[in-house]
Structure formats: C-alpha cells, structure tokens
Amino acid sequence: MISEYVAPETDSLDGQAPGAPSFVRVLGQREINMIARRTFIKRASMMAIAGTASAIGRQSHGQQVSNSAGTEPPKLKAPEGACDCHMHIYDPARFPMPPSPRVAPSNATVSDYRLLQKRIGTTRVVVVQPRNYAIDNRVTVDAIARLGPNARGVAVLHPTVTDAELKALHAAGVRGIRFTLGDPATAVVKVDMIEPLAKRVAELGWHVQFNVEGAQIIELANLLRRLPTQLVFDHLANPPLPAGIEHPSHSIVRGLIDKGRTWVKLSGAYSNSKIGPPSYP
16 A cells, blocks of 8 residues: 545645645555556656667767768757858669769769758758769759758759750759869860850849869950859859969959859868868867
C-alpha cells in the first residue's frame, strides 16, 4: 500500500486552491501497478525523445560533408533568409560531363549540398552552372527544382539558344548567364558572345555574370559599361595580388558599382589566394 497526494484542480501557481484542504487517498494494488506502468512509460518516452534529439544534433552538427572542411556549425549564426550566393552541383552519375581538361568533383550532389546547407544555416541559394558541364544546363535546372522555391540559377549559354529555350530556363528559375573567361583552355564561352546574349536576356530581367581576371576587366571595360543588364562579378572580381584594390581593375568595378547596377560576390576568396584557404579550427 502507498499513499498518493492529490491536489484539487486550481489555477494558482503553487498547485493548490487558496484555503482548500489537501487530502490523501489510499490506493489498492491494481492502482499501484497502473501508476508504476505509467511512470515507466513516461520515463522511457522521455529517454527516447532525448536520444533522438541528441542523434539529430549529432547528424546536423557533427556530420562530414563532401568538399567541406570541419563538421561543426559556424560560430556566427546565419540570419533568417541567409543566401548562399554561389555554389555548383556536380552529379556525373545522373548527368555525365563532357570531356574537359579541368578536373571536377564527383561527389557534389544536391543531397551533399543539403547537408552543408543544414550545417551552415542558409535557406536560400544560387546554383551556378559549372564550366565542366559547358552549355548542358540540365544539372543546374534539376538542382533548382530539387532545392525548391528558395533556389535560383545561373546558366551558361551560346548565342544559338532559342527564345523558347530561354523562356523554359526562366520558368525553371534561371535568372542570369555566366561567362568564365580566365582560362582559355577550359573556357566554353567567348568574349564576342557577351553582348549579343546580354541584349537577349535583358528582356527577361536577367543579369550577366563574370568570372574573369583583373587584366580582362580592363580589356572589357567599355563593353561592361554599355551592357543593358545588371552585372555580377564572381569571387571579389578576382583582384590580382599583391596589388589588390590598387590594381586598375578595382576602380573599373567600383565605377560600375557606383552606377547602381553592378554587384560583387563575396565568394571564392581562396581561389585568388597565394597561400591557399584558411585552416578552420
């Protein structure tokens, strides 16, 4: 036999109605067994929930992600709606790449990226067509669809693209075209394609994106100033080192920014570094 304290129903903070007497009820063996069973189930459930939460935490915070160093979340929490403005998908198992002298990752799929996105805390993303896929934009369009309404894309095109294809890409979430011109050995686009394509995508409200070297920015300065679209420069506009912002290309980019139609991505700083990426603890 045990005794169970039962308090009257109340809205008071201490669980007892003011002035109301407490009372003791004597329990039988059957009720004792029921209480013991309820207690066991409650405690077991709490342990299961705690274990599940711990496992989820370990999965999101301690899981290794392909092409990413470290496993812990950033010390600086990403704000709500934070956007990863530049990433690539490489999925040769589903979308084979044409031959290229440039070695590409083989394990940078949408599933891989979702793990990284979960760890760093971003919710929006811009999927950029990698040069290894040339003008076959299926991998990028597929990624946009799988990542959902918070994803947009940047394609790589040739002037042979039809108006119907442009409209289809727009409907799929593409909002820009990219010109990577720094390495002639791996470039799949040419300078003479920039202006004709810019005029066509301007009607769709797209931007034109550049991954070029500082010397090329100087060569293209007049062309850049007359393009009808907004402009985006990848990777800090690749300022040549050690000159950095003292290089003449910086003043050209700054002048374009001052006109209110140019953006520079804070991305890929390691690609222009003389000592390589930092070693994050």
